[in-house]
Amino acid sequence: MASIVEVTDxxxxxxxxxxxxxxxxxxxxxxxxxLLGPNGAGKTTTISTISCLLAPDGGDVTVGGHSVRSDVxxxxxxxxxxxxxxxxxxxxxxxxxxxxxxxxxxxxGAALKKxxxxxxxxxxxxxxxxxxxEKYSGxxxxxxxxxxxxxxxxxxxxxxxxxxxxxPQSRNHILETVKELNGKGMTVLxxxxxxxxxxxxxxxIAIMDHGKIIAMGTLNELRAVVGGMDxxxxxxxxxxxLVLEQVRAIxxxxxxxxxxxxxxxxxxxxxxxxxxxxxxxxxxxxxxTSIAVTEPNLESVxxxxxxxxxxx
Amino acid sequence: xxxxxxxxxxxxxxxxxxxxxxxxxxxxxLALIFILGSALGSIGEGDSxxxxxxxxxxxxxxxxxxxxxxxxxxKELAALFNIDVSNDAAAVRADVEKGNLTAxxxxxxxxxxxxxxxxxxxxxxxxxxxxxxxxxIWVSVVKAGTANAxxxxxxxxxxxxxxxxxxxxxxxxPRARGPGASAGPMLTPPQLPPMTFDAVAVREIExxxxxxxxMISYYxxxxxxxxxxxxxxxxxxxxxxxxxxxxxxxxxxxxxxRLAIVGGKAIGVLMIGVGQFTVLFLGTRLLFGVDWxxxxxxxxxxxxxxxxxxxxxxxxxAALGKTERSIGGIAPAAIMLFAATGGSMxxxxxxxxxxxxxxxxxxxxxxxxxxxxxxxxxxVADVLxxxxxxxxxxxxxxxxxxxxxxxx
Ligand SMILES: Nc1ncnc2c1ncn2[C@@H]1O[C@H](COP(=O)(O)OP(=O)(O)O)[C@@H](O)[C@H]1O
Ligand SMILES: [Mg+2]
Numbered sequence: 001m002a003s004i005v006e007v008t009d010x011x012x013x014x015x016x017x018x019x020x021x022x023x024x025x026x027x028x029x030x031x032x033x034x035l036l037g038p039n040g041a042g043k044t045t046t047i048s049t050i051s052c053l054l055a056p057d058g059g060d061v062t063v064g065g066h067s068v069r070s071d072v073x074x075x076x077x078x079x080x081x082x083x084x085x086x087x088x089x090x091x092x093x094x095x096x097x098x099x100x101x102x103x104x105x106x107x108x109g110a111a112l113k114k115x116x117x118x119x120x121x122x123x124x125x126x127x128x129x130x131x132x133x134e135k136y137s138g139x140x141x142x143x144x145x146x147x148x149x150x151x152x153x154x155x156x157x158x159x160x161x162x163x164x165x166x167x168p169q170s171r172n173h174i175l176e177t178v179k180e181l182n183g184k185g186m187t188v189l190x191x192x193x194x195x196x197x198x199x200x201x202x203x204x205i206a207i208m209d210h211g212k213i214i215a216m217g218t219l220n221e222l223r224a225v226v227g228g229m230d231x232x233x234x235x236x237x238x239x240x241x242l243v244l245e246q247v248r249a250i251x252x253x254x255x256x257x258x259x260x261x262x263x264x265x266x267x268x269x270x271x272x273x274x275x276x277x278x279x280x281x282x283x284x285x286x287x288x289t290s291i292a293v294t295e296p297n298l299e300s301v302x303x304x305x306x307x308x309x310x311x312x
Numbered sequence: 313x314x315x316x317x318x319x320x321x322x323x324x325x326x327x328x329x330x331x332x333x334x335x336x337x338x339x340x341x342l343a344l345i346f347i348l349g350s351a352l353g354s355i356g357e358g359d360s361x362x363x364x365x366x367x368x369x370x371x372x373x374x375x376x377x378x379x380x381x382x383x384x385x386x387k388e389l390a391a392l393f394n395i396d397v398s399n400d401a402a403a404v405r406a407d408v409e410k411g412n413l414t415a416x417x418x419x420x421x422x423x424x425x426x427x428x429x430x431x432x433x434x435x436x437x438x439x440x441x442x443x444x445x446x447x448x449i450w451v452s453v454v455k456a457g458t459a460n461a462x463x464x465x466x467x468x469x470x471x472x473x474x475x476x477x478x479x480x481x482x483x484x485x486p487r488a489r490g491p492g493a494s495a496g497p498m499l500t501p502p503q504l505p506p507m508t509f510d511a512v513a514v515r516e517i518e519x520x521x522x523x524x525x526x527m528i529s530y531y532x533x534x535x536x537x538x539x540x541x542x543x544x545x546x547x548x549x550x551x552x553x554x555x556x557x558x559x560x561x562x563x564x565x566x567x568x569x570r571l572a573i574v575g576g577k578a579i580g581v582l583m584i585g586v587g588q589f590t591v592l593f594l595g596t597r598l599l600f601g602v603d604w605x606x607x608x609x610x611x612x613x614x615x616x617x618x619x620x621x622x623x624x625x626x627x628x629x630a631a632l633g634k635t636e637r638s639i640g641g642i643a644p645a646a647i648m649l650f651a652a653t654g655g656s657m658x659x660x661x662x663x664x665x666x667x668x669x670x671x672x673x674x675x676x677x678x679x680x681x682x683x684x685x686x687x688x689x690x691x692v693a694d695v696l697x698x699x700x701x702x703x704x705x706x707x708x709x710x711x712x713x714x715x716x717x718x719x720x
Contacts, residue, residue: 051565073567081565085558089322091329103318104566148562 004029004064004078004156004187005050011058012045019045021211022059027156027189027204032182034202035191036298038310042211043191044084047160050189051081063156080154080186084161086141087148090134094125094144097133098151105152112151119147122177139170146177156187163197175200193310195298207302214305219298226296226304229254230270234263235290236281243284250276257309266296266304315568316576323580326550328587333546337588341539342595348535349528349600363446366396366404366416373424380419382457389453408438415439415450433458525687529603530659532596533683537676538651539592540585540618545643547581547626549636551717560719574714578623585619605686610695614682617699621675621706627713650674655681675705 003026012020020042027033035043048054050061052072060067066074088097098116107115120126123143133141146162159178163171178201182188192198198205199219206216215222239247239258247256247265252273255266263281267273270293281288302310327333367383369376384395396413398404407413418436420426426433437454439447525533554560563573593615596602604611625646633639651657653667654676663671671677682690682698 048561053561053564076565076567079565081562083558083562083565087558087562089326089559091326092322096325100318100322101562101566104315104563104568106314106567108314 002029003027005033005189006062007046007050007059008061009059010046010049010056010061012042012049012054013057019211020049023208023211023213024059025206025213025216027187029155029187030182030185031203032178032188032190032201034198034205035189035208036193036195036198036205036302036310037191037208038193038308041193041208043208044160045211046208047081047158047189047191050075051079051158052076078155080149080152080157082146082149082157082159082162084164086145088133088141088144091132093130093132094120094123094136095129097144098129098148101148102151107152115151115153119151122150122180123147124173137167137170139166139173142166142170142174143177146174150181150186154186156189157181159188159190161192162190163192163194171197195302195310199298205298207298207305209302209306215301222298222301223296225301226266227268229266229268229296229300229304231294231296231300232265232267232270232274232277233292233294234265234277234281234288235261236263236286236288237261239263239281239286240284243281243286246280246284247277250280253277255304255307257303257307259309264300264303264309266300313572315566315572316579319563319568319573319576320579320583323547323550323577324583324587327543327546327580327584330546333584337539337542337546337584338591338595341535341592342599345528345531345535345596345600345602348531349526363392363414363450364394364396364412365450366398366407366413368398368401368404368416368418370401370421371419371423372421373428375424375427376419379417379423379457383417383453392449393453405438408440411440413440415447417450417454525684526603528596528600529687530684532592532600532602532604533680533687534651534656536589536592536596536615537618537654537680537683538647538656540589540615540679541622541625541647541650541676542643543581543585543588543619544622544625544629545639545647546584547577547623548629548633548639548643550580551577551626551630552633552636552639555719564719570719574627574717578627578710581623581626582619585622586616589615589619603687604683606689607686607691610686610690610692611683613692613699614679614686614695614702617702617706618675618679621702621709624706624708624710624713625675627717628709629713631713631716631718647676650676653677654679655684672701673705675702678702678705 005027007023007025010020010023011018023042023046025033035046037043045054049056049068050063052068052075056068060069061075062068063075064078066078068075089100092100095116098119099112102112102115116129117126120129123140123146125140125143125147128136128140133144136144142162146159149159150157162178163174166174175197178188178190188201190198190201202219204216204218205222206213207222208214215225238261244256244258244263247253247263250273252267252269253265254268257264265273265277274291274293278288278291296304299310302308367380369380371377371379380397383389384397389395401418404413404416404418408416416438418438420434420436423433423435435454435458437451439450551560554563560573564570589612593604593611597604629639629643629646633642649670651674653663653670654660654674655663656676660671660677660681678698678701682695682702685695685698
């Protein structure tokens, strides 16, 4: 398979601050490529350079062989963009919004009408198309936001955190929609800070932090980064800095991070560590309420690579 | 090009669905035209009972005084006219020109002489041509009075001569009763000189704008000229909103060019302005009976030019203001300044000369004065300079806006 999006040594600065710092990846035609990273990692900035909203300060991006540096219009024609914000006109109806965005991509007449009807169907909002978008729930707005990006059946769909702030039902609908679109042959670049979404959807994943890609591959390849390690999730009432230090000092503990009421520990063999772990916590007055050993996931990969949690 | 029209249509739809925009752009001007146009009364045609007139008696003989007494002593005339007797003919003429007086009668210095000689007399009746009905009443009163007075005077003269001849007594008795009083010696004079209506020379003075145009028409021009610019504020609001809500970024990610986006938004504001102007033009005609003048084409062209200027101003506002708050502060202040110096509130002739530099860059100035000129009878050719000025200002505002506009 040929790659349809090529990002090469991409650099984007805002003043002195380097938001994207030498990022390279390529997306094969027909795949769903995930860009996973915490808030501020540089995902939106990366997507914005691909969609020609921001000009790169270094490196290059090509889409379908067209460079964002020299052939902006050709790049834009290949792309559908679903922005992180709900970029719709609240006082226009869903149908009017979709018709507008369809026209902006050159659709008209019967083709436009069909595209709008199909998109409404995909969003599951065909019977509410005449309602103003401002009356919609958050989830419905998100669905129309996505529908507006696919009217012209782009070759590549860029989706920037399309599920932020919505109910689980709408989220599932959206994830299914992405699968459906991909099934019809659309290449998707999907960014998120929810590892479950990326695990569920993506063929290949790049993990991004502080403007850099810190790991890339299929889900299994990424899991292999943490090797045969176990993840120990401990629910505790509180963890002091001192306790965290002591836990990290336990032989066999590779990494340890805490969130508000939990401690996550990465270890090659949980059996030898569990006893000492509980003893250390209890002796320092951190009361353990539950403990579980799990398979590593992208969260643990991120933890392993950065020493912090994705959700911080 | 297609994108440009798509964006223009969307823009016009979005603004037209904004209730506040409709309130400010349509309801406010209509309300203000009504309030200002009626509260300050009207100097237009067909109105009130108190017509301001003046008499200047320059007659060196006795007859002029008889005229004055006759006109001022009549109760019927007092109900209709507010008669001022003055000595200063120049001031009275100026007042008619300014519209402070509806009409005036100026009695020449040689009146007695002419009448005595039986020659046609030359009374000067001047009237504000913008108040033809009120002025016309005055003219007919003077004519009637002249005919009556002539008859009386000649009768008196004949009688006096006869009495003098008969008894050698002094003249004056019957004359003292004046021409307004009907009771008098009813001797039919032996011959009447052609002392009738044609004897009164009615000189129409070309009075100025504010004198000719009724208050309601004046404010229809003034407020329309002002409020047509308000479309720019909502156009700028829309730009800021699109920047904040990322629809602008989304548009930029489509193949549409920046030029199409900016141009489309400007044309959207223009479309709103054209719609607004249509409503105000027809609304003031139908609701308030405003007479916009003979040349509808000229008025429409001026209105269209100002709607274009509003589109240009929208770009400047969008470039200067980063938020709706700041634009909501800048826009009304700028528009008010343009409007106040441009004649929306007070005729520009009455404003001090040092405001001229602001006036020439105010699209409102050229618009309002253009509208008023057309109401006064100007044609398309007459207002071409106004249209050119409005378009030039609009183009400058557009260019500045596009130059400074930020998309992110
Ligand atoms: N226009 C901008 N000006 C300055 N800093 C910016 C701008 N856009 C993004 N940033 C900064 O760049 C970093 C990456 O932002 P972003 O790409 O939005 O991250 P993500 O989408 O992964 O949350 C953040 O630290 C953000 O504050
Ligand atoms: Mg983002």
